[in-house]
Amino acid sequence: xxxxxxxxxxxxxVCLALTACAPLIxxxxxxxxFLSKQLW
Amino acid sequence: xxxxxxxxxxxxxxxxxxLLARPAAAQQASTAAETQPNTDYQLTLSTERSREGYFVxxxxxxxxxxxxxxxxxxxxxSAIAAEFDWFGDxxxxxxxxxxxxxxxxxxxPVAGVSSNVVQLRVEHYSQWQAYSLFFxxxxxxxxxxxxxxxxxLRTRRQEVA
Amino acid sequence: MNEVSGFALSxxxxxTLVVLFGIVWIxxxxxxxxxxxxxxxxxxxxxxxxxxxxxxxxxxxxxxxxTTLVAPQLTYQFGVWGMVGYSFAALGLILFAPLAARIKxxxxxxxxxxxxxxxxxxRAAWWxxxxxxxxxAFGWLVSLGMAGGILLEALxxxxxxxxxxxxxxxxxxxxxxGGLRAVIATDFIQALIIIVGVVLIAWFLIDTVxxxxxxxxxxxxxxxxxxxxxxxAIMFLxxxxxxGLGEIFHSNVWWSRALAFKGKVAxxxxxxxxxxxLPIPIVTGFIALAAPQLGIFPPSADMVGPMVAAEVLGKIGxxxxxxxxxSALASSLDSLLAATSDxxxxxxxxKYLKPQASDQHLLRFNRYSILGxxxxxxxxxxxxxxxxxxxxxxxxxxxxxTIFPVVLxxxxxxxxxxxxxxxxxxxxxxxxxxxxxxxxxxxxxLSCIVSAALCGFGLLTSQARFDWQQLNEKEEPTS
Numbered sequence: 001x002x003x004x005x006x007x008x009x010x011x012x013x014v015c016l017a018l019t020a021c022a023p024l025i026x027x028x029x030x031x032x033x034f035l036s037k038q039l040w
Numbered sequence: 041x042x043x044x045x046x047x048x049x050x051x052x053x054x055x056x057x058x059l060l061a062r063p064a065a066a067q068q069a070s071t072a073a074e075t076q077p078n079t080d081y082q083l084t085l086s087t088e089r090s091r092e093g094y095f096v097x098x099x100x101x102x103x104x105x106x107x108x109x110x111x112x113x114x115x116x117x118s119a120i121a122a123e124f125d126w127f128g129d130x131x132x133x134x135x136x137x138x139x140x141x142x143x144x145x146x147x148x149p150v151a152g153v154s155s156n157v158v159q160l161r162v163e164h165y166s167q168w169q170a171y172s173l174f175f176x177x178x179x180x181x182x183x184x185x186x187x188x189x190x191x192x193l194r195t196r197r198q199e200v201a
Numbered sequence: 202m203n204e205v206s207g208f209a210l211s212x213x214x215x216x217t218l219v220v221l222f223g224i225v226w227i228x229x230x231x232x233x234x235x236x237x238x239x240x241x242x243x244x245x246x247x248x249x250x251x252x253x254x255x256x257x258x259x260x261x262x263x264x265x266x267x268t269t270l271v272a273p274q275l276t277y278q279f280g281v282w283g284m285v286g287y288s289f290a291a292l293g294l295i296l297f298a299p300l301a302a303r304i305k306x307x308x309x310x311x312x313x314x315x316x317x318x319x320x321x322x323x324r325a326a327w328w329x330x331x332x333x334x335x336x337x338a339f340g341w342l343v344s345l346g347m348a349g350g351i352l353l354e355a356l357x358x359x360x361x362x363x364x365x366x367x368x369x370x371x372x373x374x375x376x377x378x379g380g381l382r383a384v385i386a387t388d389f390i391q392a393l394i395i396i397v398g399v400v401l402i403a404w405f406l407i408d409t410v411x412x413x414x415x416x417x418x419x420x421x422x423x424x425x426x427x428x429x430x431x432x433x434a435i436m437f438l439x440x441x442x443x444x445g446l447g448e449i450f451h452s453n454v455w456w457s458r459a460l461a462f463k464g465k466v467a468x469x470x471x472x473x474x475x476x477x478x479l480p481i482p483i484v485t486g487f488i489a490l491a492a493p494q495l496g497i498f499p500p501s502a503d504m505v506g507p508m509v510a511a512e513v514l515g516k517i518g519x520x521x522x523x524x525x526x527x528s529a530l531a532s533s534l535d536s537l538l539a540a541t542s543d544x545x546x547x548x549x550x551x552k553y554l555k556p557q558a559s560d561q562h563l564l565r566f567n568r569y570s571i572l573g574x575x576x577x578x579x580x581x582x583x584x585x586x587x588x589x590x591x592x593x594x595x596x597x598x599x600x601x602x603t604i605f606p607v608v609l610x611x612x613x614x615x616x617x618x619x620x621x622x623x624x625x626x627x628x629x630x631x632x633x634x635x636x637x638x639x640x641x642x643x644x645x646x647l648s649c650i651v652s653a654a655l656c657g658f659g660l661l662t663s664q665a666r667f668d669w670q671q672l673n674e675k676e677e678p679t680s
Contacts, residue, residue, distance in 0.1 A: 002420060003281050003427045009412040010284075012487050015480035016407075020400045022260075022391050022477045027252035030389070032263070038251040040382070092433040093425045094278045094502070109498075122422065127508075130500035135422025136277050137493075164425075168434035177439020177646055180653065184446075184604065185296070190281035192299040199306075 081147055081155040090162045094136035097145055097158070102129045105190040106112050109133060115144050115157060123148065138162045209511050218523060219364070220263030223371040224680040226531070229373025230383035240564040243380035244312060244543045247459040252470060253607065255462045256383045258536075259294055259474025261392035262454060265345070265533040268482055269399070269526050270373030276486035280419075280426030282434030286488025289438070290445035294475030297449050301459035302389050303572040303611050307672045314456035314607075315548035321504045321610045322381065322618035329625045331548065333599045334451065338541045339581070340572070340596050345534045349527070355507070356523050365582045368527070372534040373575035376542075377568055381461055384535045386426060391528040396481070398525035402510045402518065409513050410491050420598075436642045443645040447600030450607045454540040467535075542570040578666040597631025597645035600632035607654025609656055614667040620659025628652030 033039045079101075086096035097109060107126040112119060125132060126147075140162055147155035210218075237243045250258075268287075275283035308317060318330040346369050353364025354549075375383045419426050433620040449455050461465045489505045492498070495512055499505045507526070510518045551558055558566070606621040632648025 001429045002424060005413060005416045008281070011281075011483065012403075012407075012412060015483040016400065016403055018480040018587075019396055019403075019484045022396050025473075025477065026253060026257050026392060026399050031255065032299055033251040033253040038249065038505070039254060040249050040251065040478070052373040075409045092278060093431075096501070113340070124498050125496050127498055127500065132500040133498045134277070134500065134505075135498060135503045137280065137419070137426040139425050155283070165436060167430070167431035167432060170430075173643070173646070174438060177442070179443060181439055183606070185651065188275055188296060188299065188608055191608070192303070195303065195612055201384070 078152055078154060081107075081153070083145065083147070083155050083158045085145075085158050085160050088160060090138065090160060091165055093138040093164060094134065095138075095160060095164055096132050096134050098132045099147075099155070100131075102131055105152055107153055108150075110146055110148050112144045112146075113142065115159070117146065117157075119146065139165055209355040209516060210487050210523065211359050214520075215353055215359045215523070216363075218520070218527075219353065219367045219371075219610045222527065222531075223367065223374070226371055226387055227374040229376065229387060229628065230377075230379035232379075233383045233386050233582065234379035237380050237446055237564075240546075240560050240567060242382070243564050243567060244539075244546070245457060246381040246385060248461055248463070250458075250466065251471075252463075252466050253471030254385050254389050255458070255466050256473040256477070257392045258388040258458060259455075259471050260477045261388040261532040262458075263290070263294055263394065263474070263478050263535045264392070264395050264481060264529050265451075267432050268478075269395075269485055270348075270503050272482040272486040273489035273509070274503040275503045276426075276489040277492060277502045279434035279437065280423075280428065280431055280490075282429070282431055282438065284489075286434065286438045286441055286485045287486060288482040289442050290482070291360050291475045291479040292442055293445035293449040294471050294478060296446065297455060297459075298468045298471035298475070300450065300608065300611055300644050301455070301462070301471050304327050304456060304459045305462065305467045306463075307669060308460065308674075310461055310674060311672070312457070312547040314451060314453045315544050316552075316674070317456070317607075317610070317672065318621075319548065319552065320674060321605070321667065322331060322351045324618075324623040326606070326618045326622035326625065327419070327548075329622050329629075331544075332450070333603060333625060333629065334453065334541075334544060337448070337596050337600055338537055338544075338580075342534070342537050342541070342578045343581045345537070348577050349530050349534075350582065352523065352526050352530070355504075356511075356519055362583070366477050366569045368530060368534065368578050368580070371573055372531055372538060373571060376535050376538045377571050381539050384539045385458075387535060388532045390479065391532040394528045395525050395532070396611065398528075399481060399484050401521060402514065402525075403488060405518075406491055406509070406513050407490050407669065410494050411531055415487075415491050415494050422516075423493055426496055433642070440642045440646045443601045443604065443649045444597035447597065447602070447604050447645060447649070451600055451603035451634045452540065453544045454536045457540050476533070486540065540573055542567055542574055545574070552650065595633060595641070595644055597641075598636050598648045599629050601645035601648040602626075602628025604649055605642055605653045605656040609660070613660065614669075615660050615663040615665055616656060616667075617659060617665050620655060620663070624652040624655035624659070628654060 082100040084098050086098070104124055109124040109126060110117060110120050111122040111124070113121055124133065124135065143160045143162065144157055145160070146157045147153050234331045272287045273283055275287050279286070304311070304317070311317060315327065315331060315334070319327040349368030350361040350365025353359045353367070354361045375387060425431060462470055472572055485506060488509045492505050492509055495509060495511060497505070497508050499508050507522050510522045514521065514595050520534065546563060551563055606616070606624050609616045610621060628648040628651045631651040632644045635647035636644035
């Protein structure tokens with residue numbers, strides 16, 4: 001059962017998009033913690 | 041240097057050291073190959089029978105010139121199935137993604153290069169072996185996840201109560 | 202690297218990057234460490250780490266050299282299942298989330314995973330557990346130190362010993378000054394660097410060689426890699442998951458974090474950390490599938506990732522690879538140094554050798570043990586012994602045996618220390634036997650099965666009822 005092109009590219013693109021979102025999420029959370037003085 | 045494939049990243053990393061730990065000059069492929077006497081390379085395989093479809097082909101000395109590894113389904117290389125460019129002056133090359141079958145490899149015989157022929161059989165694990173291990177794993181994993189969730193929820197209820 | 206004309210970076214550029222990294226991290230560690238007054242501050246960052254830093258540190262620590270080097274390696278060997286299977290290691294973080302919450306609640310004053318095993322299961326199990334922990338921690342520490350040296354040498358031709366000593370010196374340096382606080386804060390920045398770097402490399406790769414052409418080439422010449430029924434890959438899948446679970450469930454790296462996180466943060470942080478980590482191995486892994494298309498057939502499978510990146514991005518690629526892998530190594534190395542020195546200070550020194558030690562005394566000893574661990578690791582890395590590096594290879598057999606004893610110990614009153622000790626010891630042994638007689642793909646699985654069976658039997662026959670209060674060990678007042 002060979003993985004087709006559509007499945008393959010969807011998998012890669014979705015993961016790339018999710019990974020690219022991660023820094024934004026982390027920075028957003030950091031800013032939230034920082035502003036409410038909850039970092040430490 | 042022990043030759044381990046599979047997940048042996050650390051040994052592989054060690055190989056990497058020895059392979060790369062030479063001055064930059066040593067990595068320059070000689071351009072004067074034609075004038076050199078013929079070098080007979082000794083090819084060896086990491087395994088005679090690959091169960092995973094990947095394996096390492098090694099030569100006994102650093103390449104003196106640009107080389108090509110040839111793959112064929114027959115020992116006389118009447119038909120060349122694939123060719124792989126040898127990378128840099130490394131003494132090994134890892135090939136992957138092979139289906140079941142017999143494969144023969146040699147270095148493309150050109151001026152200054154010759155080698156022996158090595159034979160390899162790729163024989164993937166049988167489906168039942170793969171699936172039985174898979175389902176044992178799946179079962180154990182389910183037991184773990186169900187145990188964890190049940191215990192966690194029960195404890196939460198007790199704490200709330 | 203393609204032109205066989207030497208190294209991707211010049212030695213001086215490599216050295217400059219290392220020195221720059223070193224100065225920045227150590228200064229940062231010193232800055233963060235000024236607030237550390239007590240041993241608790243130093244070892245557990247005052248037990249008050251917020252959500253953002255907590256999630257980032259969980260993710261960054263789990264992104265080790267493994268994610269940046271082994272994910273492409275497994276993809277090169279096992280194809281699509283290699284990267285998908287590797288990304289399932291995120292389950293370790295996700296499933297640890299409820300455990301972390303429980304740990305924080307049961308042991309508000311606890312320090313280490315060793316504390317838990319000692320209080321819950323007693324001395325015999327503690328000994329087995331400490332041996333497993335030390336074997337694992339040292340195997341990992343040494344392999345990270347060696348990987349640092351190898352990376353630098355591979356990319357810039359700088360001598361192995363310089364790179365290896367440099368990464369150890371830098372990590373020991375900032376951990377020594379800043380303790381867990383520095384480890385967590387640097388992890389946050391390292392997490393950002395790693396993700397951005399990995400995304401950049403993947404993006405440029407897709408831009409240069411399209412996904413269509415990668416798929417086409419692999420499909421026609423290496424079809425096995427796209428086969429969803431690839432037997433060896435299917436066999437390896439769950440073994441890899443249990444290896445990951447065992448690593449996280451037992452290691453003090455993860456326990457000390459759970460204890461350091463603020464109030465109810467632990468659960469959310471591990472869950473988010475796991476979810477953020479999940480797609481990364483696929484992003485780092487798929488680039489290996491471009492190797493045949495680019496005509497790259499690496500000498501060893503683990504080099505495929507850096508080789509493809511350097512090929513596609515040239516010199517910039519090499520710098521990005523260097524920064525990403527160096528950050529990945531540092532974010533794990535510092536965590537291991539901190540967590541292992543806590544284990545030494547707390548479990549062996551304080552609870553075993555010197556129960557009367559004062560808080561300041563412990564703080565000092567903790568610093569000495571970071572330094573000591575750094576030196577011992579350096580000594581082990583010095584001769585580049587292959588056998589020690591191979592330790593991690595069968596570490597799966599060791600760590601997977603702890604999964605059920607840890608889970609049941611946290612939630613079940615009935616499991617006794619004798620059974621827990623037997624489960625860990627016999628689980629490890631059978632895993633090792635499996636590793637040497639059958640193959641690497643059964644070590645963790647077999648170890649976990651035997652350990653689970655023994656724990657199950659222990660539960661059925663036991664009359665014991667453990668009192669959870671015993672876990673909340675009060676600290677003796679110290680001078």
